[in-house]
Amino acid sequence: MIGPLVVLVGPMGVGKSTVGQLLAERLGVSYRDTDDDIVAEQNRTIAEIFVDDGEPAFRAVEKAAVRRALAEHDGVLALGGGAILDPDTRALLAGQRVVFLSMDVEEAVKRTGLNVARPLLAVNPRKQWRELMEARRHLYEEVATAVVATDGRTPEEVTRATLDALELEDA
Numbered sequence: 001m002i003g004p005l006v007v008l009v010g011p012m013g014v015g016k017s018t019v020g021q022l023l024a025e026r027l028g029v030s031y032r033d034t035d036d037d038i039v040a041e042q043n044r045t046i047a048e049i050f051v052d053d054g055e056p057a058f059r060a061v062e063k064a065a066v067r068r069a070l071a072e073h074d075g076v077l078a079l080g081g082g083a084i085l086d087p088d089t090r091a092l093l094a095g096q097r098v099v100f101l102s103m104d105v106e107e108a109v110k111r112t113g114l115n116v117a118r119p120l121l122a123v124n125p126r127k128q129w130r131e132l133m134e135a136r137r138h139l140y141e142e143v144a145t146a147v148v149a150t151d152g153r154t155p156e157e158v159t160r161a162t163l164d165a166l167e168l169e170d171a
Helices: 016-027 034-042 046-053 055-072 087-093 105-112 125-143 155-166
Strands: 006-009 031-033 076-078 098-102 146-149
Touching: 006 016, 016 031, 016 076, 016 155, 031 034, 034 046, 034 055, 034 076, 046 055, 055 087, 087 125, 098 125, 098 155, 146 155
Parallel strands: 006 076, 006 098, 031 076, 098 146
Antiparallel strands: none
């Protein structure tokens, strides 16, 4: 298979970065996050890009970052929460080993407080998070090879469940 060993998708705050780093360590490969790539390339935060340039401009930058990472990276790759909105990105994920890390709104509240530096959740965060998930859940499921629930689990437990779901062995 060409491309990353594992691609992680899911909503903001689900733990893609934490689990991704643990997975990479367990599998003996490198970790990459497209949000980190964007921040490094743009020399500003995701929130700043949203505020300064708007969501469409951010999504164009994100699409290019995901395309690059899928072509270049062979370890564990985490995508930003909205990356799957783009149909071309979803097409690129076909044939990849993709894990949708899921959580419910109560878990999201516990983990993120649903407030800090989340530009899409600025007003009425619980309602907006629910609406985002209603709009995106089917897209996450469409690209996923496996779905791993993160609710009430430690990052280590989610990592183990991900390895089990993909039938991968530790390095």
